[in-house]
Amino acid sequence: MRSPGLTSGPVALRFALRELRAGLSGFRVLIACLAIGVAAIAAAGSVNRAIDEGLSANARQLLGGDLELRLMYRDLSAAEIATLERLGTLTRYTEMRAMVRPETNAEGRRLLVEMKGVEPGYPLYGAVELTDGQPLAGALAERDGLAGAVAAPALADRLGIKVGDRLRVGDAVVELRGVIAREPDAIGGAFSFGPRLMVAAPTVAKTGLIQPGSLVEYHGLLRLEGGSDLARAKDILAAEHPQAGWRLRGPEEAGAGAQRFLDRLTLFLVLVGLTSLLVGGIGVANAVKAYLDGRIRTIAVLKCLGAPAGLIFRVYMIQIGLISLAGVGIGLLIGAALPPLAIALLADLLPVPAEAGVFAGPLLLAAAFGLLTALVFSLGALSRARDIPATALFRGESAKGRGGRWRDRLMIAAGALTLAALAVATADDKPLAAWFVAGAGLALLLFRGAAALVGLLAKAAGRPSGLPALRLALTNLHRPGAATTSVVLSLGLGLSVLVAIALIQGNLDRQIREGIPAQAPTFFFIDIQPQQTATFEAAVHGADPGAKVVLADMIRGRIRAFNGVPVAEERIAPEARWAVRGDRGFSTAETLPEGSTLQAGAWWPADYQGPPLFSLTSDLAEGMGLAPGDAVTVNILGRDLTGTLANTRKVDWGSLTMNFAFVVSPGAFAGAPRSYIATVRASEALASDVDKAVAAVLPNVSAIRVRDALDTVTAIMEGAGNAVRISALLTLIAGAVVLGGAFAANHGRRLREAVTLKVLGATRGQILRAYLTEYGILGLATGLIAALVGSVAAWGVLVFALRADWVLLPGVVATTAVGCVLATMAAGLAGTWRALGAKAAPFLRNE
Structure with a gap:
């Protein structure tokens, strides 16, 4: 007991x-x-x-500030300003895209910038810091009739200018007075194609760039008096100006x-x-x-x-x-x-x-x-x-x-x-985490099964005669206590992650760099005024008679409701939420845009003049739970407009043709100020001439060169990809530790095996070849399995999550297999090298 x-x-x-x-x-x-x-x-x-x-x-x-107000196309009215000043301290600023160039510009250099025009009180909290420490207001002040400006470091670098040089923006000339070191509220801005240029608010007016329909955002910043309640302030604004159409943001947003x-x-x-x-x-x-x-x-x-x-x-x-x-x-x-x-x-x-x-x-x-x-x-x-x-x-x-x-x-x-x-x-993101858990569990099972398969294949290969090293290597792969499972699991999972990341980034990079269609435009031009369209086309064709020009009107607005239900109360899929978070571009069209394919519903007649009809991309319609026949309400310049979803369409965004997620029937925005955007496909040899010709007659029009924009996107992706790969190396480091431990744990068995083989007449070289063969086979099998699993994972992410094309990149697979073979052989030899040099006599005496 x-x-x-x-x-x-x-x-x-x-x-x-x-x-x-x-x-x-x-x-x-x-x-x-x-x-x-x-x-x-x-x-x-x-x-x-x-x-x-x-x-x-x-x-x-x-x-x-305590509260930010954002309006598209129009500034605050006198009544709105009065209400805001009653609630606290107000300062305003505007944001728009513009083209700048050095005043002395023999080379014709121009650069697209994000221009911000600020009032003296900006910002109400915090400060814009300049590299030389001078105050923002002093840098922007007018001196001897010349306005000042400050800019992000990238602007000076790309234009090759320095503090003290002069820049032309539209009809205005400004002096670069400082370089921005920190702009706190820039974190809330959208993706930008150009660096920041900051000027005083009166300078923006002098540029002559603001025209009816220009893509201008008007902002107001409010500091509430005496700790006033933010919710109460919002209620007052909603009650006194219900049709203002502004977007309000508090500090928490x-x-x-x-x-x-x-x-x-x-x-x-x-x-x-x-x-x-x-x-x-x-x-x-x-x-x-x-x-x-x-x-x-x-x-x-x-x-x-x-x-x-x-x-x-x-x-x-x-x-x-x-x-x-x-x-x-x-x-x-x-x-x-x-x-x-x-x-x-x-x-x-x-x-x-x-x-x-x-x-x-x-x-x-x-x-x-x-x-x-x-x-x-x-x-x-x-x-x-x-x-x-x-x-x-x-x-x-x-x-x-x-x-x-x-x-x-x-x-x-x-x-x-x-x-x-x-x-x-x-x-x-619980769905993403759930997919990770499921994928990780499945990957572990797959690698466990793959390890078992390697052992079975090694056993099925039998005992090849005349090749003792290979025979011993195959036996070691399926014997009891073999390191096969440990090696496949430890290296396989980490390598699969790296393969998947490399294939995803490689495919996206390939599509961006090499997938630009032959018929893709050379330029996008924005902020073309309705009365300037003929001048614009004449300028383009004057520089390149064979250029193809496609014009489309655009107006910014927000989606407010579906079938009378506010979007805030709708259950919208995560991948479609971006479309209802802020202002989006709407365009009218008589015919189905190039690069679009109808998925559901019917397109309206070219001469349609009835109630508003909407066309939405099929992925957004699915994410929003919409189908043809549903009612959609949008807000344009503070006015709600309700129409019917007529159709959904699939857009080939990779074609880079003129397309919008939201298209509206002709006449829906009649009377509303708007601007035009254009795509121009020009001869590469004449592209620079086209840019100069448009700039000469229409200084308010901004140009975005497609290849430059794609280079910007590619640079961002490469930076993110490098960060992801460095982080994923942790998995490989852990795998290397496990791999080394697995071989070290077998040191005693390897020692007995080496001594036994030496007693039977094997030389050190023969034992080394056997071990190298074993580790090489194991590394190659693990590398190929990891390449397969990583390729399948990359295919799933690209095709289903990113809706992009997928091709196998053989270089990634080959690098993975070779790297895995070398890593396995190196770790294996590090763990068994001492066993190769062990003397038989001391071991046999102790046994």
């Missing part, structure tokens, strides 16, 4: 601590694997919190776009950390198994002395738990130490300072992920060790046990589900 004391917790703890006195040499891989993943998750969450706290603490500086981007970035980094933890989990399982294999005699002795299986389980569970706590603790220390460094590196990119500190939430979440991973991946080996029989004392065997009881499997499944649920529950 067993003593009750043997099953108590204190006894298990004493046994566990005594064994740990021998050192942690067998747990270095486990600690490293947990530390890498936990550090990544903790650092990502902490950086997010630090920047988020900074955005929240400086929300008014980001907005420039100032950094909304940046926060969405930050949350997505953090989610990606956390998922990278989780992937590293999953890869590291293989290392945990390997380390625990190797450690318990070395404790078989100890376990058998305890069994002979009457120790129950439960005590064995608890002893080693406590040991693994303590070691896991050490790994998690190291990861948390690294994760808490990295954010200040990351914030310092990002300081110049942030509009406001981040709030440094130690944030408990991200650290606790990272610790939970680390401990759950350790639990899930160690339970299998622990349960098998519990079932090691006492007879193991008299014969050598590993910790196979009986393969685990159903309760053990249930515990492992429960731990895995808890880990998955935690990942989804704590993510801002």
